[in-house]
Amino acid sequence: MAIESILARKLPGLKKTLRMAHIKDEPEKYVKKVFRLTVYGTIALAAAAFFGTAKFMPVKDVIGIVAIVAVVSPMLIFFFFINAPKGTIRKRQREIDKDVLFAGRYIMMKLEAGSPIINTLVDASKGYGVAARFFKEIVDEINAGVAVEDALESARSYNSSEKFRKVLWQLLVTLKTGTDVTGPMRATLGSLANEQIIEIKEYGKKLNSLMLFYMVVACVAPSLGLAMFLIISSFINLEISNSVLFGILFFLAVIQGAFIIMIKAARPMVEL
Numbered sequence: 001m002a003i004e005s006i007l008a009r010k011l012p013g014l015k016k017t018l019r020m021a022h023i024k025d026e027p028e029k030y031v032k033k034v035f036r037l038t039v040y041g042t043i044a045l046a047a048a049a050f051f052g053t054a055k056f057m058p059v060k061d062v063i064g065i066v067a068i069v070a071v072v073s074p075m076l077i078f079f080f081f082i083n084a085p086k087g088t089i090r091k092r093q094r095e096i097d098k099d100v101l102f103a104g105r106y107i108m109m110k111l112e113a114g115s116p117i118i119n120t121l122v123d124a125s126k127g128y129g130v131a132a133r134f135f136k137e138i139v140d141e142i143n144a145g146v147a148v149e150d151a152l153e154s155a156r157s158y159n160s161s162e163k164f165r166k167v168l169w170q171l172l173v174t175l176k177t178g179t180d181v182t183g184p185m186r187a188t189l190g191s192l193a194n195e196q197i198i199e200i201k202e203y204g205k206k207l208n209s210l211m212l213f214y215m216v217v218a219c220v221a222p223s224l225g226l227a228m229f230l231i232i233s234s235f236i237n238l239e240i241s242n243s244v245l246f247g248i249l250f251f252l253a254v255i256q257g258a259f260i261i262m263i264k265a266a267r268p269m270v271e272l
Helices: 003-010 014-020 027-053 059-082 084-112 117-125 129-143 148-157 162-177 182-235 242-266
Strands: none
Touching: 003 027, 014 027, 014 084, 027 059, 059 084, 084 117, 084 129, 084 162, 084 182, 117 129, 117 162, 129 148, 148 162, 162 182, 182 242
């Protein structure tokens, strides 16, 4: 048995993860691709380490560095690529959560107007945003001969957004029981709106903490620290080269970029 098949069996959730990330490869084929990328990445990093150190270090040290890179990098590269679909799922989840409330309200409006569920799904697939693309996938499955209930159940099972799954569940209940969906759908959308309001409030609290930490770490500490460093260096006759100052500037730029990424990552994807 090939090693990719063994690893695919050791990762039972990989098939569902690939499906949720809309990656059409089978687990064995995806693991094989990851192995190939790991080999290419390891060779590239080892070559970069060799050519980057060969001119400045003895041959023995160069060989040691290349050996360390060749041993450590495969594990890191494989771990990165094997978990890359999870990052795609989180990205899709945030995009869907941004549109789910408007999509749910549109569906409820169409159903209250007496439109059949299949027509409602078709109309929703012609809208805008990420949610419309998901409705289009459901409609494409139905047009391919899949039953409406099965298409909705599959979309609900392999959807990365918990909020979107709640909307699809109401449609499934309506199809299975024949009850009026407008009341439960209105309650579900009201619950989703309240959840988004809570997320906005929590983001405000988190943003206050981040701003306080940012002021201390990225503004006060660097300015006072650099001033104290210059004063102390003048007393001990320590010469400060331009490379040191540029290094400090680069470090501050990295801190600024890290805070920007943290703030963007913490921002809830909501549209009320």
